[in-house]
Every structure is written in structure tokens, then in C-alpha cells.
Amino acid sequence: MGTEARISGDAVAREKENGGAHVQSTAELDAGALFVLKSRGSWLHCGYHLTTSIVAPALLSLPFALSVLGWVGGIISLLACGFLTFYSYNLLSIVLEHHAMRGTRLLRFRDMATFILGPKWGTYFVGPIQFGVCYGAVVSGIVLGGQNLKYIYVVSNPEGTMKLYQFIIIFGALILLLAQVPSFHSLRHINLLSLVLSLAYSACVTAASLHLGYSKNTPARNYSLEGSEVSQLFNAFNGISIIATTYACGILPEIQATLAAPVKGKMFKGLCLCYTVIAVTFFSVAISGYWAFGNEAEGTILTNFMGHNLLHSWFLVMTNAFCLLQISAVTSVYLQPTNEAFEKKFADPTKSQFSIRNMAPRLISRSLSVIIATIFAAMLPFFGDLMALIGALGFVPLDFIMPMFFYNVTFKPSKGGYIFWINTLIVGVSSVLVVVGGVASIRQIVLDAQAYRLFANL
Secondary structure (H helix, E strand, O other), X not given: OOOEEOOOOOHHHHHHHHOOOOOOOHHHOOXXXXXXXXXXXXXXXXXXXXXXXXXXXXXXXXXXXXXXXXXXXXXXXXXXXXXXXXXXXXXHHHHHHHHHHOXXXXXXXXXXXXXXXXXXXXXXXXXXXXXXXXXXXXXXXXXXXXXXXXXXXXXXXXXXXXXXXXXXXXXXXXXXXXXXXXXXXXXXXXXXXHHHHHHHXXXXXXXXXHHHHHOOOOOOOOOOOOOOHXXXXXXXXXXXXXXXXXXXXXXXXXXXXXXXXXXOOHHHHHHHHHHHHHHHHXXXXXXXXXXXXXXXXXXXXXXXXXXXXXXXXXXXXXXXXXXXXXXXXXXXXXXXXXXXXXXXXXXXXXXXXXXXXXXXXXXXXXXXXXXXXXXXXXXXXXXXXXXXXXXXXXXXXXXXXXHHHHHHHHHOOOOOOHHHHHHHHHHHHHHHHHHHHHHHHHHHHHHHHHHOOOOOOO
């Protein structure tokens, strides 16, 4: 069975959420749940964590996604993925609250799969997929951080000779320090700053796009879809995969685990805060960037800003600095499932979290995790193409498919009702997206393979 956590909080919260059923005591929790997934947060803290996990510099690729989908397809995909993920995350939260009310608080995604669907689902499907996408997000975050750092360096010192892998190593050193933050809950203030930074660089990007779009020297914009019909079809699915991955979270149960009891209704408030930020950032960046550059929009809109004399160097440095700082918070968030797994394996829950017995393996395991991710990032700076594949095969099943299974199995909605068929339809469409998006991502990797080389200075 999955890990059943004691429901933290006072006697009233305990009574409301377990209804007299057995709830594990603190002593029965494993070290991962006890030390990393501390249940002390408010709905605001939950909103900060959610926003950091979703609203990341990956949103700067949305203008490119619109360039392969067009205005109509792009806007519809943005809206559809937004509504779908909000619905999906809310269903996931409702399932977690349902089990908490009955005395079993599930703290991890793999615990949900084990408890609801059976042990094999948690051990062989959800657990490995979540670990893969989260660790992949860490590697991608270190690559992006290194690229932001290099961009700041190039703007400040155009004749500089430092290579990308050197900046990746420098950024990796920052993540190495942040990896030692003891628990998910301890990141709440960092993630509040992350929320502010995401608003800041989105405002900068939107302002820059509008400024360039309205300038007298702006080149003619073309919004037509390029390539053959087959290429347009594959590009469209690739664009949808990019948008779906941008909305992805993959760690909602772990975020909800940080809430102090009673948990009922708190995640919904956190989701509302998160999606308010999403509405402001995603749509402003996507629409303004595509409007300014049309089908010339690059993989990240910041690349389009390079070489424009209309944008001051201090503005470009500031925008990249905001992205750099925020991606460090995002990377730290996606380290939490890895940290929790190491803590569960190597720490002793009967000892203090800050005892030498537990601090030594924590320092070693977390440091090795970040060092290995940094080595991969330095060797494979084109990891973004691989992450698109990981997103299609990982984030979509976790965020679009599994919540529907969990809800239908837990509540058993009538097959004559609309909820069952809506969930079933979402599973069917998402499964198609997994297959076609995966094929489109592999195709893009093959097309870009000629530029791949280890330690490339991209």
C-alpha cells in the first residue's frame, strides 16, 4: 500500500479529516515524508510552490509554439491546455482530500498510484516516470541557467572567450547550495520571490516585444504556416506538446503534502493564485512575442532580442537576470522528489533531521545528484530537444491521464453521467498526444542531430 501519513494539525483538524479512522503517527512515517514533505504550509505557500513549478522560463517558448500553430490554433491550444490542466489538478486535489478525510493522507504521486491502482502502478509506472521528468527538469533548468548566465556575459563582454559549459558549471554550483535547503516547505519564501520574478521578466519580454513590434525599422511579419502539409502537421503536434509541457507540474501531490491540516479547500485556493499568474504571464508573452516576430519566433523569445539595437543592453541583462534567478528556484522545486527519495533511503526517521547521522548522507546524496545533473547539462546543452520528448512521454501521462484514472477509480462516477465520459475523453485525447507528440519530438531530435556534439557552445 502507499505511505499513509499522520494528519498534522490540532485535534479539531484531525477529527475533521480522519473521522475516527487510523492515521499514522509521526514515528510511523519514513524519513522522506517526515523531513522533506513537512505538512506546515498555508494555501498561500501552496500557491507559491505551484506557481514556481509551472510558471518558469519555459513559457518564453510559447511564441514559437504559436508560430507553428498559427493565431487560431495557438490561442485555442493555450486556452484548452489551461482549462484542462486546472481541471486535472483540481481533480487530483479532490482525490487527495477525499482520502485525507478518511484518514489516509497520501503524500506522493507514487503513493497515490499504489494506494488507488495497486503496487505495480506506483513501482513500475508512476514512480519511474515522475523521477525521470523531474530529474530531466533539473538538467534542463541547469542548461537554461547556464545559457542565461552566458547571455549576460556576452552582452557585458562581447569579446569574452568563456564557453557555455563553464557557465553551466557555475550555475550548477548555485543549485548545489540550494539543494541543501532541508524541506519543500523551507522553499516558501524563495518561491514567493520566484512568483514575483516570473511576473517581472514576463513584463519585460512583453514590453520589449511591443516596443520592437511598433518600431519603424521592424521587418515585415509573416504569420503563415511554413513547410509541407506533413511538416505542418508534425510541427502542430510539437507545438501542442510544448504548450502542454509548459503547463505541466508533475508534483502536485508532493506540493499538497506541504499543507497543514485541515487541507480541504486549500489546494483550490492555491490553484486559483497560480492560474491568475499563468493568465497574466503565459498569454502576454505568447501573444506579444508572436505578434512581434511572426513565424520567425525562435525557440526562446530572448534569442529574437539579440542583435536589436533598439533594446538597451542593461534591459537585456536585467531580463536575463530575472530569468536566471527564477530558474534557480524552479530547479530547486523539481529537486524535491529526488531529495525525498534519498532521504527515505538513507536517513533515519528516529533521529533528528539535523543530527550528524542524517545530515551527512543528506549532504552527500543531494550533492552527488546535482553534480551528476550538472555534468549531463554541460555535456548535452541541447537537452531541450530531449526534454520535449520527456514531456510528451512523462508530463502528459502524469498531469493529463493519471488524475482521470484516480478520480474515476476513487469515486466511480456513473457511466451515464457526463463526468465519467469527460474524463474518458481526456484520457483518449491525451493518449493520442503522447504518441503523436512523442513521434514529433523524435523527428525534431533527428532533424537537429547534425548540430549535436558534446560540450557544444550553443
